[in-house]
Structure formats: C-alpha cells, structure tokens
Amino acid sequence: MSKREQRRQQGAAWTDQTTDEGRNASSSLRDVTAQGYGLNIAPNQQRIIAKPVSIFDIQPDLAQPRRTIPSSIRTAWDGDPKGVKALFMVWWGEVQRERGEAAGKDELPFDLGAYLESGQTERTADEDATHEASGPLERSLLQITMLAASIRRDGLINPVTVEQGKNSRYRLETGERRWLAYHLLHAWFDGHDGRPDEREEWDTIPARVVEKFDVWRQASENNARDDLNGIGKARQFAVLMMDLRGMENFRPFSAFENEQDYYAQVAEMASPYGSREQLLNALGINSPSVLTRLRHFLRLPHEIWRGADDYNLSEEILEELYGIARQDVDKAIQRFREIIHVKNVRIQSGQTKRKAPPTEPGTRRHFTLVLRMMKQAGKGKKQSNQQALKTLAELRDWVDEQERIIRKLDS
Amino acid sequence: MKVISLLNEKGGVGKTTIAMHLAAGLAVRGYRTLLIDADAQANATAGLGLPEAPGFYDLLVRQANWNDLLRVLPAEMYEPPDTPAKGLLAMLPGNGETQLIAQKIDDAYAIYDRLAELEDSIDVVVFDTSPTPSLLHGAIYLATDAILYPTLCETFSLQGLMKTMKHHESFAENRKAQTGRMIHTLGIVPTMYRAKTVEHSENLNELRGRFGNQVWDPLSLRITWSEANTLRRPVFSVAPNSQAAHEAWGAVDRAIREISYV
Numbered sequence: 001m002s003k004r005e006q007r008r009q010q011g012a013a014w015t016d017q018t019t020d021e022g023r024n025a026s027s028s029l030r031d032v033t034a035q036g037y038g039l040n041i042a043p044n045q046q047r048i049i050a051k052p053v054s055i056f057d058i059q060p061d062l063a064q065p066r067r068t069i070p071s072s073i074r075t076a077w078d079g080d081p082k083g084v085k086a087l088f089m090v091w092w093g094e095v096q097r098e099r100g101e102a103a104g105k106d107e108l109p110f111d112l113g114a115y116l117e118s119g120q121t122e123r124t125a126d127e128d129a130t131h132e133a134s135g136p137l138e139r140s141l142l143q144i145t146m147l148a149a150s151i152r153r154d155g156l157i158n159p160v161t162v163e164q165g166k167n168s169r170y171r172l173e174t175g176e177r178r179w180l181a182y183h184l185l186h187a188w189f190d191g192h193d194g195r196p197d198e199r200e201e202w203d204t205i206p207a208r209v210v211e212k213f214d215v216w217r218q219a220s221e222n223n224a225r226d227d228l229n230g231i232g233k234a235r236q237f238a239v240l241m242m243d244l245r246g247m248e249n250f251r252p253f254s255a256f257e258n259e260q261d262y263y264a265q266v267a268e269m270a271s272p273y274g275s276r277e278q279l280l281n282a283l284g285i286n287s288p289s290v291l292t293r294l295r296h297f298l299r300l301p302h303e304i305w306r307g308a309d310d311y312n313l314s315e316e317i318l319e320e321l322y323g324i325a326r327q328d329v330d331k332a333i334q335r336f337r338e339i340i341h342v343k344n345v346r347i348q349s350g351q352t353k354r355k356a357p358p359t360e361p362g363t364r365r366h367f368t369l370v371l372r373m374m375k376q377a378g379k380g381k382k383q384s385n386q387q388a389l390k391t392l393a394e395l396r397d398w399v400d401e402q403e404r405i406i407r408k409l410d411s
Numbered sequence: 412m413k414v415i416s417l418l419n420e421k422g423g424v425g426k427t428t429i430a431m432h433l434a435a436g437l438a439v440r441g442y443r444t445l446l447i448d449a450d451a452q453a454n455a456t457a458g459l460g461l462p463e464a465p466g467f468y469d470l471l472v473r474q475a476n477w478n479d480l481l482r483v484l485p486a487e488m489y490e491p492p493d494t495p496a497k498g499l500l501a502m503l504p505g506n507g508e509t510q511l512i513a514q515k516i517d518d519a520y521a522i523y524d525r526l527a528e529l530e531d532s533i534d535v536v537v538f539d540t541s542p543t544p545s546l547l548h549g550a551i552y553l554a555t556d557a558i559l560y561p562t563l564c565e566t567f568s569l570q571g572l573m574k575t576m577k578h579h580e581s582f583a584e585n586r587k588a589q590t591g592r593m594i595h596t597l598g599i600v601p602t603m604y605r606a607k608t609v610e611h612s613e614n615l616n617e618l619r620g621r622f623g624n625q626v627w628d629p630l631s632l633r634i635t636w637s638e639a640n641t642l643r644r645p646v647f648s649v650a651p652n653s654q655a656a657h658e659a660w661g662a663v664d665r666a667i668r669e670i671s672y673v
C-alpha cells in the first residue's frame with residue numbers, strides 16, 4: 001500500500017462513516033485551500049472518478065509534445081496499442097546495440113527484470129554508474145522501468161486521463177509514461193519462466209474519462225513535471241498555437257512523414273491578439289523572448305531536432321546551433337555531431353571516475369553519514385561521539401568554505 | 412517529529428524573527444531542528460546569511476532529495492557564547508521560485524508527505540510563512556501540527572489574528588478527515604510590545620480575556636532585536652544577558668512545554 005493510501009485509510013478510520021455528499025475531504029490543493037479560506041474558486045477541472053480501462057483500448061496521442069519513447073524507436077511503431085510489446089522488444093534490442101557500440105561487447109545494460117521484480121525504484125550508487133554510462137535509449141527505458149516498478153509496489157497514484165472515442169476506444173490525453181509502464185508490466189509478468197502471472201492485474205489502468213481532449217490540460221501536466229526539454233517545449237508551443245488558431249486550419253499529424261514538420265506549421269505564425277499571456281502561462285515561461293526561441297527550434301534541421309530531443313540538449317546549445325544553421329546548415333549539423341560525440345565520451349568516462357565512492361563533505365553521502373553519526377551518538381558512547389564530532393567538524397569546514405566562496409562572489 | 416508554523420495574515424508582526432529564534436533556541440536546547448523558509452521574500456534565509464538555492468521549490472517541484480537541500484548551520488552562528496548547542500539547526504532556504512510552487516503542484520498533501528521522510532532525523536520543523544494567503548498556505552496548514560501566532564497588540568494585527576484563526580479551523584477539518592491528526596494551537600505570542608502605551612496594555616488584556624493562558628508572555632519592543640537582525644544572529648547569541656534574550660528564552664521554553672502536549 002502506498003504512503004498516501006495508508007494516510008487516507010488512517011484518516012478514514014477517524015471520520016464518521018456518515019460522510020454526507022460533498023463533504024468528502026478533497027486533497028486537491030486548489031479545492032482544499034479554497035475551502036480553507038472560504039473562497040469560491042471554480043475547481044480547476046471537474047473531479048471525475050477514475051474507472052478501469054483496458055490498456056489495449058487506449059490510443060496514444062501521437063502529437064503529444066513529451067516524447068516518452070525516443071524518436072528513433074518510435075518510428076518503428078505505428079501507434080497501435082497491440083504493438084507496444086513488440087515495441088519494447090525493439091527498444092531493448094536497440095539498448096543492447098547502443099551499449100555494445102559505446103562500451104565494448106562485455107557491457108550489459110541495466111537488469112530490467114530485477115528492477116521490476118524487486119519493486120526497486122531508488123538507484124544505488126553502482127546502478128547510478130550504470131545509469132550514467134548508458135545512452136539516451138537506455139536512460140529512457142530505465143525511466144519507464146522504474147516507474148513500472150513503483151506502480152507495482154505502491155499502486156498508481158495519479159490516474160491517466162483519456163477522451164472517449166468511437167467503438168469504446170479512448171484517446172490518451174495525459175499519462176503516456178504510466179500507460180507504457182502498464183504495458184511493460186503486462187508484458188513482463190505473463191507467467192513465463194516462472195514469473196508470476198499478473199497479466200489480469202495490468203490489463204486495465206485507472207483512467208479519468210474526460211469529455212473533450214484538452215491540449216491546455218495536457219500542457220499543464222507536461223509543464224508540472226518541469227522536465228520538458230527545448231524540443232518538447234517547442235512542440236508544446238506549437239500544439240497550443242494550433243488550438244488558439246483552430247485545429248481545423250492545420251494538416252493532421254498523420255499527413256507528415258517527419259513529425260517536426262507537423263509542428264513547424266506554426267513557425268511563422270503570430271499568436272492571436274491577447275492570447276500571449278495565456279501561452280506564456282501554459283508553457284510556464286515568464287519572458288516573451290522565449291517564444292521567439294521556441295519558434296527558432298521549430299526550424300532546426302531534422303537531424304538536430306531528433307537528436308536534441310533524445311540527448312536532452314540544453315536550450316542554449318539549441319539556440320547556438322540555430323544561429324549556425326541560419327548561415328550554414330552543414331556546419332550546424334557538424335557542430336551538432338561533435339556535441340553528441342563529446343556527450344557520449346563524457347558519459348562513459350564518468351563511469352571510471354565514480355568507482356571510488358566519494359565521502360567528501362558536500363556530497364549526498366556525507367550528509368547521510370552526518371545524520372547517521374548524529375543518530376548513533378549518545379551518552380557514554382565515547383567512540384560514536386568522537387566519530388560524530390569528526391564528521392561534524394568536516395561538515396563545518398565545508399560550510400565555512402562554501403560561505404567564503406559565496407561571499408567572494410558578492411564582493 | 413512535530414511541525415510548527417508561524418502564521419498571521421497581517422505582515423510585519425514578527426513571524427520571521429520568532430521562527431528563527433524558536434528554531435535556534437530549540438537547537439541549543441538539544442532538539443534536531445529544521446527551519447523552512449516558505450516565504451518568497453526569503454527573509455529568514457537572508458537573515459541567517461544563507462544562499463537562496465536550492466530551496467523549497469526544489470523540494471516540492473523538482474522533487475530533490477532532502478540530503479541535497481538541507482543546510483546544517485554551524486553552532487557558532489546561533490548558540491550563546493558559553494552554552495554550546497546540544498541539538499542541531501538545519502535550514503531549507505527559500506527564494507523567489509517559492510511563489511511558483513502552487514502553480515506546479517496539485518496535491519494538498521505534498522508537504523506533509525515530504526516531511527514524513529524526515530521522521531527519524533528531525534525533531535521539530537519550524538515554518539516561516541508569508542502573510543498573504545496563497546495556495547501554498549493550504550499545503551502548509553495540512554502539514555502543520557501546531558500553529559504559533561505572533562501578533563502586535565494593535566487593532567489591525569488582532570483582526571489579522573482572528574481571520575487566521577478562523578482559517579485554522581477549516582483547514583483542521585480537512586486534515587482530520589484525511590490523516591486523523593489535529594492542528595493544535597501552540598500559543599499566541601504578543602510581539603513588539605510596549606507596556607507603557609494604553610493601546611497595547613488594553614489589547615493584551617482583551618487577548619488574555621479571550622484566550623486565557625494560550626497567550627504567552629509578551630516580547631517587548633527592544634532595539635536589541637533589530638541589532639541582532641543586522642548581525643544575522645539571534646539575540647541570545649549576540650547579547651546573552653539582555654532583556655531581549657531573557658524574553659526569547661522564555662518563549663523557547665514555553666514552546667518546549669507546549670510541544671510536549673501536541
């Protein structure tokens with residue numbers, strides 16, 4: 001049971017069983033605060049109760065700005081939910097190839113089964129190294145695997161949202177990652193090779209069925225996670241612009257061979273009068289100049305667009321590449337390949353450096369150590385106290401040093 | 412672990428000052444204390460001379476690890492010259508980003524859940540809050556075990572106090588329903604008190620009449636507080652024998668007694 005469910009259950013034990021309608025305590029920050037201050041804030045979105053929906057009846061939104069599946073893998077898949085299992089196999093194959101190319105044949109990717117079966121979601125230091133040594137394909141698969149493990153351990157905390165379509169089919173509005181995680185669990189725990197058969201459990205996912213697909217709601221969820229890269233933001237910007245200008249004025253996603261061209265339809269378009277604030281808000285940015293930047297990204301060469309997304313290149317680098325591309329596309333692509341190459345090399349050499357676990361002050365390990373030492377200290381425990389004092393002294397020196405550095409910055 | 416929040420919807424009543432002194436005082440007395448700056452103005456962060464990032468936003472939105480966020484303060488910064496601190500004082504800084512937190516989260520129990528991770532390592536958490544109600548306040552209320560209300564003995568501050576107490580009650584209902592836990596009142600502490608003025612002494616009497624011994628001994632208006640503020644240290648560290656220090660300890664020890672009932 002998740003911490004959250006435990007809390008709810010504890011709470012439920014305290015409340016009278018006679019919870020009359022509408023007095024059910026909400027846990028949405030907006031609702032709770034409005035209630036607490038006695039305000040009438042219209043609820044953000046209707047609280048729709050989630051119901052179980054078959055993962056095979058849900059169609060992903062192909063235009064979703066956040067790419068959970070790396071662009072290079074996604075091209076091998078037509079978007080059919082029945083094909084997700086095959087997609088994972090392709091993905092896993094590509095991860096092994098990526099490993100082989102990067103680090104020599106004897107290097108193995110992370111242990112997918114071990115993650116799923118142990119329900120482990122926190123990485124230990126060694127796995128951190130694995131994590132860092134891996135390329136973008138492995139990293140993104142590892143993320144889904146860890147999400148799947150946490151869902152298996154704690155349950156799904158946040159239901160996905162879907163739009164009702166024809167023939168009891170649904171279109172996925174938010175939650176592509178979670179939906180894929182369910183597919184992974186469904187595919188893995190199929191009773192083969194002595195694994196438990198849990199297929200039925202992962203057959204359906206809790207989903208809120210919304211009346212109408214809303215790109216703004218999708219944007220607010222994407223934005224809430226705070227990890228959209230520059231390309232993701234550019235896609236998000238484009239989708240919202242299309243909504244403002246009327247979706248019917250644009251050619252559909254399926255009409256394009258290259259996904260970038262779909263979004264690039266808005267590259268030269270101005271936002272409708274008075275809508276800029278709304279756009280900025282939905283994108284979570286505070287300066288209009290960022291919009292200009294996102295328009296630039298829409299015009300990057302295809303190869304850079306795709307690679308930048310998979311490798312999570314920073315917006316600064318993208319802007320630089322755009323500047324070069326305006327003069328000379330080939331030069332920009334060359335520069336881009338150099339950057340990717342350096343990134344690859346750095347990722348690998350990072351592994352050897354990590355071998356000796358650092359316990360210098362200022363590292364996470366050291367803080368943990370301090371807290372543990374503090375716990376062990378006590379009356380009459382001379383040695384423990386001595387050690388606690390020693391780590392604290394180290395920490396103090398570190399704090400002083402940080403302080404010196406920061407003061408220097410200001411003088 | 413107990414969570415104490417300083418709240419009053421009137422500004423400038425001493426929330427930050429008391430939050431810092433309470434946290435430091437508890438650390439001296441032997442508690443493992445964490446001060447969280449939940450005000451976007453980040454006065455407490457600046458008051459202790461800490462850099463502003465990473466901070467509260469990183470905890471709730473970027474889901475950073477506590478270990479990467481907490482700053483343990485050297486005891487010299489807050490302990491009295493001849494009373495070494497027996498506990499420890501850690502801080503989670505605040506900065507301008509704090510204002511954006513509520514746009515990015517929709518779980519009213521986000522703070523509650525993150526604090527639960529500290530159950531074994533921290534004894535008391537102290538929240539310094541901003542005066543103007545915001546969505547973030549909702550999440551702070553729900554994470555709070557007891558509220559300490561600083562107030563001036565002036566009409567507007569008392570009005571602010573009444574409003575705040577009303578909101579306390581309605582948040583308490585939700586918390587009770589979801590977690591089975593209460594939001595206690597730790598006390599009401601009159602600040603910047605001037606005994607010689609009629610307004611102050613009358614208002615203090617009225618407060619006591621209404622809230623009885625929930626009203627703590629007042630902290631008088633004294634220059635020592637602002638001087639200590641400039642030096643970025645608590646009054647009992649700068650001027651251990653001053654009246655201000657004496658009163659500050661009075662409040663800290665009262666807090667310790669009240670905490671044991673929470």
Ligand SMILES: Nc1ncnc2c1ncn2[C@@H]1O[C@H](COP(=O)(O)OP(=O)(O)OP(=O)(O)O)[C@@H](O)[C@H]1O
Binds near residue numbers: 426427603631637
């Ligand atoms: N007892 C006192 N005597 C003199 N000055 C005091 C006293 N208590 C606080 N002050 C001063 O009053 C000012 C306001 O106090 P403080 O910043 O703690 O209030 P606050 O409630 O946190 O304000 P805000 O609502 O803006 O966050 C500070 O400059 C502080 O040094």
Ligand SMILES: [Mg+2]
Binds near residue numbers: 427428450454539540
């Ligand atoms: Mg303040």
